[in-house]
Amino acid sequence: MLELAILGLLQEAPMHGYELRKELTAKLGAIRAAISYGSLYPTLRRLQAAGWITEAAETSATAEEVPALTSRRGRVVYTITAEGKERFAQLIAQTGPETYGDTGFGVHFAFFSRTDRATRLRILEGRRRTIEERREGLRDMLGRAAERLDAYTLELQRHGLEACEREVRWLEELIANERSGRAPTVPDDGTAGGRREDNSPPPPGESRNERP
Amino acid sequence: MLELAILGLLQEAPMHGYELRKELTAKLGAIRAAISYGSLYPTLRRLQAAGWITEAAETSATAEEVPALTSRRGRVVYTITAEGKERFAQLIAQTGPETYGDTGFGVHFAFFSRTDRATRLRILEGRRRTIEERREGLRDMLGRAAERLDAYTLELQRHGLEACEREVRWLEELIANERSGRAPTVPDDGTAGGRREDNSPPPPGESRNERP
DNA sequence: GTGCGATGTATCGGTCCGATACATCGCGGT
DNA sequence: ACCGCGATGTATCGGACCGATACATCGCAC
Numbered sequence: 343m344l345e346l347a348i349l350g351l352l353q354e355a356p357m358h359g360y361e362l363r364k365e366l367t368a369k370l371g372a373i374r375a376a377i378s379y380g381s382l383y384p385t386l387r388r389l390q391a392a393g394w395i396t397e398a399a400e401t402s403a404t405a406e407e408v409p410a411l412t413s414r415r416g417r418v419v420y421t422i423t424a425e426g427k428e429r430f431a432q433l434i435a436q437t438g439p440e441t442y443g444d445t446g447f448g449v450h451f452a453f454f455s456r457t458d459r460a461t462r463l464r465i466l467e468g469r470r471r472t473i474e475e476r477r478e479g480l481r482d483m484l485g486r487a488a489e490r491l492d493a494y495t496l497e498l499q500r501h502g503l504e505a506c507e508r509e510v511r512w513l514e515e516l517i518a519n520e521r522s523g524r525a526p527t528v529p530d531d532g533t534a535g536g537r538r539e540d541n542s543p544p545p546p547g548e549s550r551n552e553r554p
Numbered sequence: 555m556l557e558l559a560i561l562g563l564l565q566e567a568p569m570h571g572y573e574l575r576k577e578l579t580a581k582l583g584a585i586r587a588a589i590s591y592g593s594l595y596p597t598l599r600r601l602q603a604a605g606w607i608t609e610a611a612e613t614s615a616t617a618e619e620v621p622a623l624t625s626r627r628g629r630v631v632y633t634i635t636a637e638g639k640e641r642f643a644q645l646i647a648q649t650g651p652e653t654y655g656d657t658g659f660g661v662h663f664a665f666f667s668r669t670d671r672a673t674r675l676r677i678l679e680g681r682r683r684t685i686e687e688r689r690e691g692l693r694d695m696l697g698r699a700a701e702r703l704d705a706y707t708l709e710l711q712r713h714g715l716e717a718c719e720r721e722v723r724w725l726e727e728l729i730a731n732e733r734s735g736r737a738p739t740v741p742d743d744g745t746a747g748g749r750r751e752d753n754s755p756p757p758p759g760e761s762r763n764e765r766p
Numbered sequence: 767g768t769g770c771g772a773t774g775t776a777t778c779g780g781t782c783c784g785a786t787a788c789a790t791c792g793c794g795g796t
Numbered sequence: 797a798c799c800g801c802g803a804t805g806t807a808t809c810g811g812a813c814c815g816a817t818a819c820a821t822c823g824c825a826c
Contacts (some may be wrong), residue, residue, distance in 0.1 A: 769824105774822100778815105780815090783812080784810095784811090786807100786808085787806105789806090791803085795799090
């Protein structure tokens with residue numbers, strides 16, 4: 343999952359680790375708290391070893407006049423390679439069970455503007471199915487097995503059930519929008535008129551593989 | 555987290571691994587999908603090594619007449635020890651930052667009927683604070699940094715923000731109920747009259763440490 | 767001039783997951 | 797009468813990710 347997210351972000355611009363973490367946190371803020379460096383750096387190492395990204399030490403730009411002298415450990419800037427872009431396209435298009443879990447779905451969704459519409463629909467529907475199953479499980483629990491659980495556990499289930507129902511409704515809307523070829527619109531937060539009409543996702547057709 | 559959940563469940567009855575997993579999944583169904591055996595068995599081993607639980611192989615009850623002959627690998631039943639109960643009480647009462655994360659909070663909440671009221675309040679308020687901070691982060695993002703993000707990411711944030719707002723409201727209700735000494739009541743699902751008036755949590759005072 | 771918070775890179779131990787393997791039991795289909 | 801197959805049941809292994817920790821530099825406020 344981290345691999346996908348990193349590849350996706352580096353496609354927008356080269357970055358160093360710290361910056362990458364901040365962008366990651368911004369983009370995935372709704373999903374997970376913050377990515378740990380204990381995950382980030384080893385993953386960057388792995389991606390570099392695989393050839394998906396290259397790392398370049400940032401030197402003082404002019405020349406290496408004073409190399410020693412408080413050996414400045416410059417920032418390491420990571421850049422995605424052509425193979426990395428291919429890898430990203432492959433990862434973003436392939437959907438498995440983990441694509442529909444909370445984290446997996448969130449990461450995929452965050453890169454929907456780089457995903458073709460067919461895949462977007464596949465993912466949204468898979469997610470809906472997953473949540474519907476979770477919802478049914480909770481409903482069963484609140485029905486049949488209710489007397490085995492204490493009041494607090496029951497309340498937790500109730501709250502979880504409600505969250506499931508809301509998410510299914512949200513997904514329905516997104517799916518309807520996708521089918522009609524529209525951008526994701528805010529459902530209506532009281533003030534009429536959408537948020538902004540530019541920066542909409544690629545109108546139906548292509549999406550990935552615009553030239554570097 | 556798993557440690558706490560296992561100790562809590564075994565306090566209700568001795569169980570073998572498979573059963574434990576099912577109960578765990580039932581009790582925490584609203585929080586996480588299902589506990590992996592790859593976590594469960596190693597944790598059980600660890601708990602046993604620490605002396606919090608004991609494991610007893612289940613033999614055929616009558617006698618070991620036919621010991622060989624398709625060596626029946628009986629189920630292993632785990633039982634909590636007195637030290638284990640102490641450990642549970644300690645874990646349930648101690649609150650740290652991880653208590654307020656999604657998983658940590660869910661597990662603690664699921665055992666609220668074994669938690670004293672002061673601790674319940676502390677946890678609910680800590681959780682509220684955590685969610686409020688997440689909410690503020692999302693609001694900032696949707697305000698200041700909105701133009702840097704694409705429409706899909708924005709929509710994800712919006713949905714996350716709404717979830718935060720709902721959870722804060724839910725927590726407010728729970729906190730108010732705790733303060734007034736009432737059990738968690740269903741907010742009103744249309745049909746008047748509560749679900750069931752028995753099995754309410756311990757009225758104000760004691761809660762843990764009822765004799766075995 | 768000095769402390770201190772933000773920036774920045776990096777490792778280590780530990781928790782938990784997903785895939786996999788293997789064995790038994792009861793039941794329905796043929 | 798037999799067979800398969802899904803539920804029950806125990807267990808391991810590699811890998812992903814986290815939290816704590818360490819260490820160094822920069823800019824700026826006091």
